[in-house]
Amino acid sequence: MTVTDLVSYEDALDTYDPVMGLEVHVELGTKTKMFCGCSTTLGAEPNSQTCPTCLGMPGSLPVVNAIGVESAIKIGLALNCTIAEWCRFARKNYFYPDMPKNFQTSQYDEPIAFDGYLDVQLEDGEVFRVHIERAHMEEDTGKSTHVGGATGRIQGARHSLLDYNRAGIPLIEIVTKPIEGAGERAPEVAKAYVAELRELIKALDVSEARMEQGQMRCDVNLSLRPKGTEKFGTRSETKNVNSLRSVERAARFEIQRHAAVLSSGGTIIQETRHFHEEDGSTTSGRIKEEAEDYRYFPEPDLVPVAPSREWVEELRAVLPELPRVRRNRLREEWGISEHDMQSILNAGAVDLITATVEAGADSAAARKWWMGELARRANEDGVELAALPITPEQVARVTALVADGSLNDKLARQTIEGVLAGEGDPDTVVEKRGLKVVSDEGALGTAVDEAIAANAAIADKIRGGKVAAAGALVGAVMKATRGQADAARVRELILERLGAKE
């Protein structure tokens, strides 16, 4: 990898003002593809979910998926967009082997939704309005796997494998207007926007929007202009930035890189760039010397989409509570700070915690597990929280077992470990691993007596009023019971036996 010259973030922002454009592709969660009846389930045998239409066979024709249109309208409405009364699909013509027809059925100058905005909340509670240019419907391409090259890219590959299962899966592309005025907070705005959009998509129930599975993909377009000027600089387009953290890092890196180039008198080349998760850098992709000519024209195989106003209003009337409104409500209910709520949002834990609370857990306990132990595990495994093999109901059951004294913290962690390892639900894990707190007063009493006898000097100190020393005896008892005792009860028993008081 080439070393890229960077200037410090602070220096970059002293001189330049960043302008961003974010393009997000969302794979809809429809059962069938956008223009044919093939299944959209992920992970099937390559090319098993294909038909003449999504393979672009001669003679095949597309038919629009009505749920796809409905989802696009819902997204448009939730983004405060105008919904077109009449719009068409267009063909975007370019050759690539993973695109069966060598044109993508998309929308061009007649998107289904346009001119909207999304308010996003930053970590300090400030609300930033991101203006939406358009949201349009299109189809996904197939997937190329390049074999034999070092990087998995086509350069140096011996051959490529093509899987068309993804070809034709509905996509909604959401494009912002240029985001100006965010200053040094531009990367944070980018991340908060994508996070908010993801929540919105999930709340609308149109996609699971799992970024790590490519169900939501983000391109970060960025340019700098000298502070105080109006004219936009030349932009770079960083493609497929596929996590919230990466969106922020990519924006930050590009600000530093652009500033370095511009400060040394260089010019930014309009190009696409690849983002590298390992070190947060970007490298040059394809240079766009002249705008690629996609020869768009209205798709003659499809009739125009003309959603009736009645239908649009019906959909508007049943839009769910918007995520930001809902989060503010939850934040108050849970009694937590803006910052904590933002962390929960970034971790993708809002729904999980809500569901855990709905399953009977205390909100503090639910937050503790999802944002602590489980977030750590998800991070280690490189998956999203929601992808962990544990349900909110199971987490709620663990918190209930802690609340009634059946488990202590340590045992609860082991229980969760067991659930994640596929050993069954919490009660089964507790049973199988024998994790129940030792609450048999007789057995506990014996262990306490033995600990006192083995640590006479410490026991004397406690008798003499040094209550703080009890910790050592508690530790000894916990060790003897392999952690399965209720530490608070052990402490009580020790103090009782030694006639000491807190």
Add this chain to the structure above:
Amino acid sequence: MADLIKLTAAEIAAKIAAGELTAVEVTEAHLARIEAVDEKVNAFLHIDREGALAQARAVDEKKARGEKLGPLAGVPLALKDIFTTEGIPTTVGSKILEGWIPPYDATLTKKLKAADVVILGKTNMDEFAMGSSTENSAYGPTGNPWDLTKIPGGSGGGSSAALASFQAPLAIGTDTGGSIRQPAAVTGTVGVKPTYGGVSRYGMVAFSSSLDQGGPCARTVLDAALLHEVIAGHDPLDSTSIDAPVPPVVEAARNGSVEGMRVGVVKQFRGEGYQAGVIQRFDESVALMKELGAEIVELDCPSFDLALSAYYLIAPSECSSNLARFDAMRYGLRVGDDGTKSAEEVTALTREAGFGPEVKRRIMLGTYALSSGYYDAYYGSAQKVRTLITRDFEKAFEQVDVIVSPTTPTTAFPIGERADDPMAMYLADLCTIPTNLAGNAAMSLPCGLAPEDGLPVGLQIIAPAMADDRLYKVGAAVEAAFTAKWGHPLLEEAPAL
């Protein structure tokens, strides 16, 4: 069984239903005819002997079980090689699809099978339906049964030649700019381009999606109507297919009349480039309709003069996109895949080797017309002309019930004559193209032989969209009057092969 092959589809179906003929007999007679003459004519690219006989046997078994047979059950048909047929090659007249066996049937193919029509095989055509002579087929030209040195029209020259040489009583064509009607005209047969959206395009290999329309070809107006009824109707797999009842074409064909009808004659459809004998036969047809009680109305449709230019922007534009899929990745020809070349190089080599000159010419024209900076001037302007043509038709149909014209300005020209002159070739579609641009319906039927060369002349009848039945009502009346006048169907005058 010389007489059997001269029967009309309606007659064959009636005889099979009455037990006077078996479907197998009929099929065998036509297969024998193909065997005897098609080496000379070259109407078929693929003959499905086994499939045809199996279908025929199924019809005979149905009959034996006493099941009710459809109106075309057991009637043989020649299918243009542009419709997909599961398990049977479909080449579209192109090398690029040589050897491709489609995994699915076109909706039209399914409808034919469901109606117990016997598909004999797939017919020759100009590559991707681009042409007016069938000379652009990658598999050699087809001869006109009236004179084998002449073209049978195009792109559906295989279908028209199969009818005119009695290799099949029914055929299917597709019409993007005249590819059903012009071949019908120059072979003395009947061809109908239904209203756009009347017949499903699902499984019909696309040339120009907004213009392409499949339709029936036959030797009589009634046969065309019977076939029309079988293949037409809404198809949920084709978004542009019309969700409305099929116009009552068979009823119209059985009740031919022009009495009291207003028949329009467009002044733009004559003049320079029209053969004298064609104009003569056309004028006689108009006089005949007047005799039969029609009122003749002169029409002015100025936008029709722009139709050819608009067509040669829209059709190539759509074709440049539709034909992009032929990239050697998933099906068809693959050239240069020797392990040293990139996918891009293999695609380029395959398209270079697989497409003929006319196809390449149109892909290039279309690519250029859609390019940014040129789009408005070319594709955009052509769409405006299209709107004007549609309006001219709308205005015309306020004054008349149908419009008539020569189908094509000349009779069949010699094979090779226009092969190197695309502009001359394009003129063959002068009178047929406006209908494709507007999306309404039209028919060509024989109106005599041109005195100077003794070759068939076609009369075109044009009706408003979804009024396809008017074509048959007028066509049946004209056909009956001419047959009475000539004393026999025109095709009886064709030389024996």
